[in-house]
Amino acid sequence: MxxxxxxxxxxxxxxxxxxxxxxxxxxxxxxxxxxxxxxxxxxxxxxxxxxxxxxxxxxxxxxxxxxxxxxxxxxxxxxxxxxHKSYQALTTSQSFVHIPADVENNREAISLVPGQGYAWESRQLRGKRRAYESSQGKPCLTHAHFLGTNPAGFLQWDLEPVTGRPHQLRFDLSRHGFPIVGDILYGSSVECAPNTIALRSYRIDxxxxxxxxxxxxxxxxxxxxx
Missing domain, CATH: 3.30.2350.10 (Pseudouridine synthase)
Structure with a gap:
């Protein structure tokens, strides 16, 4: 039921x-x-x-x-x-080890401050399994707010996808060095329960x-x- x-x-x-x-x-x-x-x-x-x-x-x-x-x-x-849809995500600390050396990425270090907001823009294409950045892609905009660190040591994020591209939030966090916990496809080294990643749609406005x-x-x- x-x-x-x-x-x-x-x-x-x-x-x-x-x-x-x-x-x-x-x-x-x-x-x-x-x-x-x-x-x-x-x-x-x-x-x-x-x-x-x-x-x-x-x-x-x-x-x-x-x-x-x-x-x-x-x-x-x-x-x-x-x-307006709002999500929460848990990620590990910033690292770019999951991004191959031949993949273009500015690998910019972000000094996280709880309450800080970010506007992430990109152009994304969806391949057979995952999204990737391309000049031929569709424009994407994600508003991300860093909430702090939870008791388990994971970073907490509040996210609003202004555009609604496939895998947008998963890709945006990954390309900035913060793969979602459990999201092996986008570079996470931490496993969740089977068929689960730490991303949840919790509010629709x-x-x-x-x-x-x-x-x-x-x-x-x-x-x-x-």
């Missing part, structure tokens, strides 16, 4: 666990992994529409529309960047969305962060 963080006649917002797909993969018939969208559709008994997605390894808030009208409206909000109130949405929805 999938519990709703928020539900009304227009939307179902769930807290996706890590290690679960948001929507079926391209090889759905052969893919044995759990899929939140499919399970939710079976549970509700009617077609639902994914508004956005989280990576398989990432946990947190995911929005599904219950009808074509709400799906159309929500797609417009996301396209116009009126929806609808305050700037045109007619969000018409669809019964609150100004924001939030769950416990990392």
């Amino acid at each position: 999938i519990s709703a963080v928020f539900e009304n006649e227009h939307f179902f917002i769930a807290d996706k666990p890590s290690g679960v797909l948001t929507t079926p993969s391209r090889f759905a018939e052969e893919d044995g992994r759990r899929c939140l969208g499919k399970e939710l559709q079976d549970q509700l008994g009617f077609q639902i529409y994914p508004v956005h997605r989280l990576d398989f390894e990432v946990s947190g808030l995911v929005v599904f529309a219950k009808n074509a009208d709400s799906h159309r409206a929500a797609n417009g909000w996301f396209e116009k960047k009126q929806v 609808f305050q700037s969305c045109a007619q969000a109130a018409k669809f019964g949405l609150p100004s924001k929805i939030e769950v416990i962060a990392l």
Whole structure:
């Protein structure tokens, strides 16, 4: 049984666990992994529409529309960047050892101060497995705030992807020398639980969305962060 963080006649917002797909993969018939969208559709008994997605390894808030009208409206909000999503991540201390010597990177040392904010811009392309920087890529902007160090010694980050490119946050932290804990694909040397990385979507803000109130949405929805 999938519990709703928020539900009304227009939307179902769930807290996706890590290690679960948001929507079926391209090889759905052969893919044995759990899929939140499919399970939710079976549970509700009617077609639902994914508004956005989280990576398989990432946990947190995911929005599904219950009808074509709400799906159309929500797609417009996301396209116009009126929806503001916030994530938290845990990383190790800055190091560039995971970046090959032949990969262009300025390897700039960052003196971290709790509360300090950064605006990270790049041009990213998505390959078969991961994102990489390219002059031919799409422009990306991430707002990152360093929160401090947690009791386990990991660095805590609050992140807002202004653009929504695939793997944007994972790549941005990695290229600045801070691979996410458990994210082996982007250079982490620290393992998490299977199919899990320390990245969580914990808040969605609808305050700037045109007619969000018409669809019964609150100004924001939030769950416990990392």
